[in-house]
Structure formats: C-alpha cells, structure tokens
Amino acid sequence: MSDEFNQIAKFEDPGLPEHVHRKTDTDPKAADLAERQVAILFILSALGTVLAIYAYIFIKDDVFFFIPIMGDTNAHQLFLGLGMAISLLFIGLGLVHWAKMLMPDTEVIAKRHEFRSPDEDRADFHQTIKEQAAAAGLGRRSLIKRTLGLALGFSALTPLVLLRDLGPLPGKDLEKTSWKRGTRLVTDPGDRPIRPEDLEIGAVAQVLPELEPGSTRHLSDIAKDAVLLIRLRPSEFQLDAERLSWTYDGIIAFSKICSHMGCAVALYEQQTKHLLCPCHQSTFDVTRAAKVIFGPSARPLPQLSITVDADGYLVAQNPFNEPVGPSYWERPS
Amino acid sequence: MKKVERIGVNVAGYVDDRTGAAKWLRKNLTKVFPDHWSFMLGEIVLYSFIILLLSGTFLTFWFDPSQREVVYDGSYEPLQDIKMSAAYASALHISFDVRGGLLMRQIHHWAALIFMAGMIAHLMRVFFTGAFRKPREANWLIGVGLVTLGIVEGFLGYSLPDDLLSGTGIRIAEAIIQALPVVGSYLAFFAFGGAFPGEAFIPRIFTVHVLLLPAIFLALITIHLMLVWYQKHTQYPGPGRTEKNVVGYPLMPIYMAKAGGFFFIVFGVTAFLGAVASINPIWLYGPYNPGQVTAGSQPDFYMGWLDGLVRMAPPLETAAFGYTISWNILIPGLIIPGILFTLMALYPFIESWMTGDKREHHLLERPRNNPNRTAIGAMSLSFILVVLINGGNDLIATHFSLTINQIMWFTRIGVIVIPPMVFVITKRICLSLQRADREKVLHGRETGRLVMLPHGEFVEVHEELSAAEKFTLTQHEQPMALQVPNSDANGVLNPQGLKGKLRARLSQAHVEQVSAPSASEAKELESGHH
Numbered sequence: 001m002s003d004e005f006n007q008i009a010k011f012e013d014p015g016l017p018e019h020v021h022r023k024t025d026t027d028p029k030a031a032d033l034a035e036r037q038v039a040i041l042f043i044l045s046a047l048g049t050v051l052a053i054y055a056y057i058f059i060k061d062d063v064f065f066f067i068p069i070m071g072d073t074n075a076h077q078l079f080l081g082l083g084m085a086i087s088l089l090f091i092g093l094g095l096v097h098w099a100k101m102l103m104p105d106t107e108v109i110a111k112r113h114e115f116r117s118p119d120e121d122r123a124d125f126h127q128t129i130k131e132q133a134a135a136a137g138l139g140r141r142s143l144i145k146r147t148l149g150l151a152l153g154f155s156a157l158t159p160l161v162l163l164r165d166l167g168p169l170p171g172k173d174l175e176k177t178s179w180k181r182g183t184r185l186v187t188d189p190g191d192r193p194i195r196p197e198d199l200e201i202g203a204v205a206q207v208l209p210e211l212e213p214g215s216t217r218h219l220s221d222i223a224k225d226a227v228l229l230i231r232l233r234p235s236e237f238q239l240d241a242e243r244l245s246w247t248y249d250g251i252i253a254f255s256k257i258c259s260h261m262g263c264a265v266a267l268y269e270q271q272t273k274h275l276l277c278p279c280h281q282s283t284f285d286v287t288r289a290a291k292v293i294f295g296p297s298a299r300p301l302p303q304l305s306i307t308v309d310a311d312g313y314l315v316a317q318n319p320f321n322e323p324v325g326p327s328y329w330e331r332p333s
Numbered sequence: 334m335k336k337v338e339r340i341g342v343n344v345a346g347y348v349d350d351r352t353g354a355a356k357w358l359r360k361n362l363t364k365v366f367p368d369h370w371s372f373m374l375g376e377i378v379l380y381s382f383i384i385l386l387l388s389g390t391f392l393t394f395w396f397d398p399s400q401r402e403v404v405y406d407g408s409y410e411p412l413q414d415i416k417m418s419a420a421y422a423s424a425l426h427i428s429f430d431v432r433g434g435l436l437m438r439q440i441h442h443w444a445a446l447i448f449m450a451g452m453i454a455h456l457m458r459v460f461f462t463g464a465f466r467k468p469r470e471a472n473w474l475i476g477v478g479l480v481t482l483g484i485v486e487g488f489l490g491y492s493l494p495d496d497l498l499s500g501t502g503i504r505i506a507e508a509i510i511q512a513l514p515v516v517g518s519y520l521a522f523f524a525f526g527g528a529f530p531g532e533a534f535i536p537r538i539f540t541v542h543v544l545l546l547p548a549i550f551l552a553l554i555t556i557h558l559m560l561v562w563y564q565k566h567t568q569y570p571g572p573g574r575t576e577k578n579v580v581g582y583p584l585m586p587i588y589m590a591k592a593g594g595f596f597f598i599v600f601g602v603t604a605f606l607g608a609v610a611s612i613n614p615i616w617l618y619g620p621y622n623p624g625q626v627t628a629g630s631q632p633d634f635y636m637g638w639l640d641g642l643v644r645m646a647p648p649l650e651t652a653a654f655g656y657t658i659s660w661n662i663l664i665p666g667l668i669i670p671g672i673l674f675t676l677m678a679l680y681p682f683i684e685s686w687m688t689g690d691k692r693e694h695h696l697l698e699r700p701r702n703n704p705n706r707t708a709i710g711a712m713s714l715s716f717i718l719v720v721l722i723n724g725g726n727d728l729i730a731t732h733f734s735l736t737i738n739q740i741m742w743f744t745r746i747g748v749i750v751i752p753p754m755v756f757v758i759t760k761r762i763c764l765s766l767q768r769a770d771r772e773k774v775l776h777g778r779e780t781g782r783l784v785m786l787p788h789g790e791f792v793e794v795h796e797e798l799s800a801a802e803k804f805t806l807t808q809h810e811q812p813m814a815l816q817v818p819n820s821d822a823n824g825v826l827n828p829q830g831l832k833g834k835l836r837a838r839l840s841q842a843h844v845e846q847v848s849a850p851s852a853s854e855a856k857e858l859e860s861g862h863h
C-alpha cells in the first residue's frame with residue numbers, strides 16, 4: 001500500500017532506550033527509605049479502618065455540623081465514609097509506591113505473531129469444515145435444513161407466548177378517564193369539592209374527580225385524571241363558542257398530563273397565561289385552549305368541559321372528548 | 334530456599350500435578366503489558382463495575398422492590414405519615430436508618446457515574462488511536478454493547494427508588510414505548526402490567542437491574558478481557574516498538590501490583606466522593622405521584638443527551654386513518670440514537686472498506702496522523718455536546734440569563750451546522766500539527782534563544798531532535814488512496830459503479846496527509862545548509 005514511501009529511507013529506529021536505574025536500584029539506603037514509606041502508607045490505611053469502625057459505633061447518627069461548601073453535614077456518615085476512603089486509598093497508594101520504587105522496572109520485549117495461520121494449516125482447517133458439513137449432509141439434505149430452521153424459529157415463539165400474561169391488553173383503557181358527566185371536581189390534596197368563588201382571578205388549582213363511595217384512588221387513576229383549573233377574566237379568552245361553553249365564569253379546566261410524554265404540566269405563568277411542562281418545556285396558551293406555542297408537544301392539552309351543579313359546586317359537564325396524555329398508535333385522530 | 338519460595342514452589346507443583354499447566358501458567362505470569370496512562374481508563378471501568386457489584390449487593394439487603402402502598406414512619410420527619418411505595422420507603426430507610434446506608438447509596442451512584450464516564454473515555458481512547466482496527470473489531474463491538482447496556486442499567490437503577498424524579502423518568506420511558514407504531518400500547522401494558530404506573534414495574538426492573546444485566550455485563554466483560562489477553566495489548570509507537578513486538582512490564586509482579594493498587598485507589602476515591610458529595614437526595618423529591626413533578630428535573634449525564642434531543646424535536650405528529658405516529662418522540666427517542674449507535678458499531682468496518690486496509694494493526698496511531706478519523710470523532714462528540722447543552726437548557730437559561738427559546742434555537746441550528754464545522758476545523762488542525770512535526774524533524778526544536786549573525790541579523794537557535802524523537806515523529810504510514818479501476822479486465826466500464834466512485838472519493842479524503850520527512854530529505858537539507 002505504502003510501498004512507494006517505504007522505499008525512501010525512513011528515519012531509523014534507534015531501538016529501546018537504555019534502562020535508567022532508579023536511585024532505589026543502586027542505593028540500598030534509598031531502597032530502605034522507600035520500604036519505610038510504603039509501610040507508612042499501609043499503616044495510614046489501617047488507621048483509616050479504625051476511624052471507620054469508631055465512627056460506626058461511637059458517632060451518633062443525628063449529629064450535624066457545618067462545613068463550608070458542604071453545608072450541614074452528618075458527622076456519622078462523613079467520618080464513616082472518610083475512614084473507608086482512607087483505608088482503601090492508602091492500600092492503593094502503598095501498592096503503587098512499592099511497585100514503582102522497589103519492583104524491577106526493566107521494560108521487556110515480547111514477540112508478537114500475526115494471527116493468520118500458515119496457509120497449510122488454514123487449508124487443512126477449511127478441508128475439515130467442508131468434510132464436517134458434508135458428513136452432516138447439510139449441502140444435500142435440504143428438507144432437513146428447512147424443517148430444522150422452521151422448528152428453531154417456532155421454538156422461539158414459546159417464550160414470547162409465555163410473556164403474554166405480563167399484562168392485560170390495553171383495550172380502550174387509554175381513552176378513558178374517571179371523569180363522567182356530573183362528576184364533582186375535588187381539591188388535590190384534600191378532596192374538598194370546589195365552588196367557583198373559591199378561585200380568585202389568576203389562581204390555579206389541581207383537582208381530581210370525586211371518589212365514588214367505597215372506591216379508592218390508585219396512582220394509575222391520577223395518571224389520567226389529574227386536571228388543572230385556572231381562572232381568568234372571561235374577556236381574556238380567545239375561544240370559539242363551543243370551547244367557551246366548556247368554561248364556567250372564567251374558569252377553564254385542562255388535563256394536567258402533558259400531551260407530549262405525560263409529565264405533569266405544573267408551571268403556570270400568571271402574566272403570560274402560559275402553562276409550561278418542566279420536562280421538555282412544551283408551552284401551552286391558556287387563553288387559546290392550551291394551544292402549543294413552544295416545545296416538542298404536537299397537541300393542545302385536552303380541555304374538560306365544566307359547569308356547576310345544583311349545590312353550586314364545580315362538576316364536569318361531560319367526560320374528556322379525547323384521550324389524555326401522550327400519543328399512541330391507535331389514538332383516534 | 335526461603336520460606337516464601339518453598340510455599341510458592343509447593344503450590345505451583347500441586348497445581349501442575351493436576352493440570353499440567355506449568356508451561357502455560359509460566360508464559361502468562363510473565364506476560365508483557367505496555368504501560369500508558371490512557372490504558373488505565375479501561376481499568377477504571379472494570380474497577381467501578383466491581384464497586385457497583387459490592388455496593389449494590391449491600392443495598393439489596395434492605396431495599397424492598399415493591400410498589401405496594403405504605404405509610405412512612407421512619408426517622409425522616411418531613412415525610413412522616415405520608416403514603417408512598419414500599420420501594421421509596423425502603424430507600425429512605427437505607428438513607429436514614431441503616432448505618433452506612435446513605436454512604437453506600439452514594440458510593441453506588443458515584444460508581445455508576447464513574448462507570449459510564451470511564452466507558453465513554455475508554456471508548457474515545459480506542460477510537461482516536463485506531464485501536465479498534467483488525468484484529469480487534471470484536472472488542473469494539475462488545476464495547477458498544479456495554480455502553481448501550483450501561484445506559485439502560487443506569488436508567489433502571491435511577492428508577493428503582495421510586496421518588497418523584499425517577500418516576501417522572503419512568504413516565505417518559507413509558508411514553509417512548511407507547512409511541513412505537515402498531516405495538517406500542519400493547520408493549521406498554523405488558524411492561525407495566527396494565528395502565529401506567531401500576532404496581533408491577535419496579536419489581537420487574539429490579540430483577541433486570543440486579544440479576545439479568547449484571548450477568549450480561551459480567552459475561553461481556555470477561556470476553557472483552559480474555560480477548561485483550563489473547564490478542565495482546567496494542568502499544569503506542571516509539572523507538573523499539575514495532576508491529577511484531579510488545580514492549581512493557583511483566584504481569585508479575587510490577588504490573589499486578591500497580592493494577593491492584595489502582596483498584597484500591599479507584600475504590601478509595603469513590604468512597605471519598607460518597608462520603609463528602611451528596612448525590613440524588615431522594616428524600617427532597619418526595620414519593621412519585623403522576624400528578625406532580627419537580628421543576629428543573631435532570632437525568633444523569635449519560636441520559637442527558639437523549640433528553641436534549643427530545644427537547645429540541647419539532648412538534649411533528651401524523652394523525653391519519655384513525656392512527657397516530659409521534660415523530661416528535663420516535664425520531665429523537667429511537668431513530669437518531671439507533672442510527673448513531675449503529676454507525677458507531679460499524680465504524681471499524683466502514684473505515685477498512687474506505688481504505689481497503691485489511692492488515693493487522695498493533696501499533697496505535699497518534700490522532701493527528703489520521704486526520705479524517707480524528708475529525709469524524711470530533712464531529713460526533715460535538716453533536717452529542719450540542720444536544721447535551723439542550724438537555725440542560727433550563728439550567729443554562731437561569732445561569733446565563735438567556736431564554737429557553739434562545740438556547741433551543743441555537744441548538745436546533747447548531748446541531749446541524751456545528752458538527753460539519755468541527756469536522757473541517759479538526760482536520761485542518763491535524764494537518765497543521767503534522768506540518769509542525771515535519772518542521773521539528775527537519776529543522777529542530779525552537780529553543781527561544783536568539784543569536785546575532787555576523788551581519789547583524791538575529792536568528793533563533795534550533796536544537797536538533799534526538800534519534801528517538803525523530804523516529805517517533807516519522808514512523809507512521811503514508812497511506813495512498815485506493816485506486817478504483819475505471820474498467821475491469823474485460824473492458825466493462827466502471828464495474829463497481831457509483832459505490833466504487835464513492836469509495837474512491839472517501840478513501841481520497843481519508844488519506845489526506847502531510848508527508849512525513851524522510852531521512853534522505855533531512856540529509857539533502859543538511860548538505861544544502863553548508
């Protein structure tokens with residue numbers, strides 16, 4: 001490949017430089033000193049272990065003291081850890097010092113051979129493989145080959161089938177939430193029903209659907225049911241007539257589960273009336289039905305239509321009219 | 334015979350009587366290992382893996398991988414009487430009520446970070462020096478597999494404590510699964526045992542985190558090291574070092590003592606970090622609740638680039654015929670990482686195809702002496718760095734009073750513009766470094782000493798390099814571009830067609846070099862001087 005260049009005289013390889021003796025190789029005093037240094041390092045390590053055990057037994061784990069930068073620090077954990085660190089570190093330093101100072105450090109040269117076997121051996125090897133293939137009849141007996149392929153392929157299905165019971169089929173589960181017509185909105189936390197008067201203009205509240213008597217709420221329910229209420233002046237909305245009818249007296253309700261990847265959309269900026277998801281910063285404009293104005297989310301947050309019931313409490317007018325949370329293949333568009 | 338010697342000989346005899354391995358053992362105990370600081374990166378990875386096994390096992394003694402709901406009554410006051418999963422409660426228990434528990438948690442987490450950072454540094458060393466070339470392609474592939482699994486293992490570990498931060502990470506992983514066309518929602522329901530978050534996920538990933546993946550790591554690491562042993566380590570070029578030898582220290586005793594010592598040093602440093610540097614203070618986040626989130630949530634750094642990609646994706650989604658495809662999730666979450674890792678895995682084969690070089694290589698290359706490869710590496714790093722910056726856009730925005738919008742657009746454009754720029758610049762830098770080497774060999778090293786010539790002109794004194802230095806700077810190969818024939822033996826035009834042309838073009842780019850000075854050139858120059 002680079003023959004042309006290699007014909008021009010290259011700089012010659014002067015060979016391995018001569019080995020330089022260390023002081024410890026020639027001066028027995030230096031060697032003794034090095035031995036003592038190594039011993040000191042090992043003794044420091046042992047002291048570290050003593051510190052760790054002392055801290056474990058005698059330092060109470062509720063003692064805190066202040067260290068600059070680290071702030072309030074737990075003495076038990078700090079000295080236990082430092083003791084361990086010292087005990088390990090100094091074994092290491094001792095070993096390395098020993099190796100560097102006292103063990104023979106002459107560089108040696110070992111030969112390296114090309115991995116490729118001599119042509120003759122390779123030819124023999126190829127011959128063997130051919131013979132074995134022929135002995136097994138792989139070349140001729142194509143029926144065996146094909147059915148074996150089939151059998152092996154099929155046998156891989158069993159473990160797949162066995163994994164079937166990992167979970168139920170999704171069915172329509174991703175489309176449904178616990179919100180129904182007339183479900184009361186209750187505070188989270190607290191589970192108190194809310195009247196419109198409870199929310200001042202500019203305020204936000206996280207709500208969940210009221211639990212039916214006797215039922216419990218699981219995290220999987222919250223993962224779909226969490227809703228944010230925001231109260232604006234009704235004049236601030238820029239909504240079509242239908243969406244406006246889903247609000248009540250300036251109160252608008254959106255799914256709190258981000259339409260991007262399902263984080264909780266938790267940040268509300270009062271001045272701009274934007275909702276922001278802290279995960280990937282998708283930003284939704286509350287006045288325009290949570291239209292996406294920034295970030296990777298491709299859809300507005302689903303809006304929940306709300307009204308008040310006979311007792312004056314906020315309730316859902318209807319269930320969500322689209323699935324909440326991140327997209328999926330079967331999501332109706 | 335001294336007592337130690339006698340014992341040694343007896344043991345050796347006992348072993349040989351039963352295995353006949355005397356010759357083989359002798360050969361391997363005196364095996365030669367080249368020494369260089371950059372060869373310690375792989376060692377760091379190995380040692381931090383051992384630390385992970387030890388500290389992780391300690392944690393399993395108390396960790397309860399269950400999402401069963403419990404009410405906290407441990408000694409951390411602010412969370413008293415709060416409902417949470419048993420997993421989170423037990424992680425709090427380890428942190429506050431097991432002596433040394435918090436220390437071990439922090440050691441485990443720091444070791445995980447060192448493990449990942451070490452793997453990436455090791456991978457870069459292997460890449461930039463060309464250590465992946467024939468015959469070491471298999472070890473490169475194993476390495477790419479280990480990095481990939483390392484990212485998964487780290488993510489699963491991070492998820493186990495079931496705090497608000499890690500639950501948010503799981504939520505995002507669930508959304509990626511769910512976004513897969515056709516099978517997404519099914520796979521998500523299988524993985525989570527039903528609707529998210531359910532109660533099955535933590536116990537399941539626990540088994541994967543502490544059993545399945547560690548076993549695979551152990552197997553892959555073993556093969557990795559056996560190959561290093563069998564194929565012998567590469568070495569940097571220098572006087573006395575050739576393709577046909579290995580120069581270094583014998584395994585016993587000096588190399589073993591240094592390597593063993595280094596294990597304790599890595600463990601000691603990790604313990605020190607665990608003692609003084611708080612990491613992942615889960616008690617501050619609270620238990621996971623899908624309706625809540627912590628602001629400014631950040632994954633560990635090895636996930637940050639993925640997060641950055643997801644953040645910068647344009648809001649694209651196709652909804653048609655009653656089906657939905659989330660490009661904004663699939664492209665940054667699966668397609669781009671998939672392409673990147675595939676290209677990385679295939680790189681040794683791509684390079685050898687480009688250059689037509691099918692020979693064995695045991696001498697490493699100085700990065701400057703392979704400008705094209707070095708530029709490709711720098712380009713890839715710059716890509717990852719730009720997306721990583723976007724992964725921390727909220728933190729950067731607050732620190733440097735920028736808006737997230739500015740950073741987002743800077744990185745969206747930058748991710749396309751910066752890598753090619755970095756490629757060109759790196760290549761130029763490599764070539765000028767080669768030129769500088771050439772100057773040094775031909776004209777000597779600048780000394781900064783000025784002397785006045787008889788006619789009053791000042792010149793700088795140049796000091797001639799030693800023979801060893803001259804050799805080191807000029808020993809590298811001067812590859813030539815592949816010649817792709819225009820027509821084959823039968824006169825058929827361009828038998829390889831477009832592929833051949835592309836290959837010739839790539840090979841042309843790959844061999845671009847400043848020619849190394851030769852001894853004859855130096856001699857000519859010298860005679861010219863006098």
Ligand code: HEM
Nearest residue numbers: 385386389390392393442445487490491493494543547613
């Ligand atoms: C090999 C690579 C490994 C990586 C990258 C890794 C990474 C992690 C990380 C980042 C965490 C979160 C730590 C925290 O802050 O609490 C974690 C937790 C955990 N890991 Fe690992 N780990 C590894 C191996 C292991 C092994 C081998 C075991 C056990 C044999 C193990 C057992 C655990 C346990 C029980 C936890 C949860 C404990 C807790 O959160 O307090 N890990 N892991």
Ligand code: FES
Nearest residue numbers: 258260261277280
């Ligand atoms: S999950 Fe809300 S922006 Fe990604």
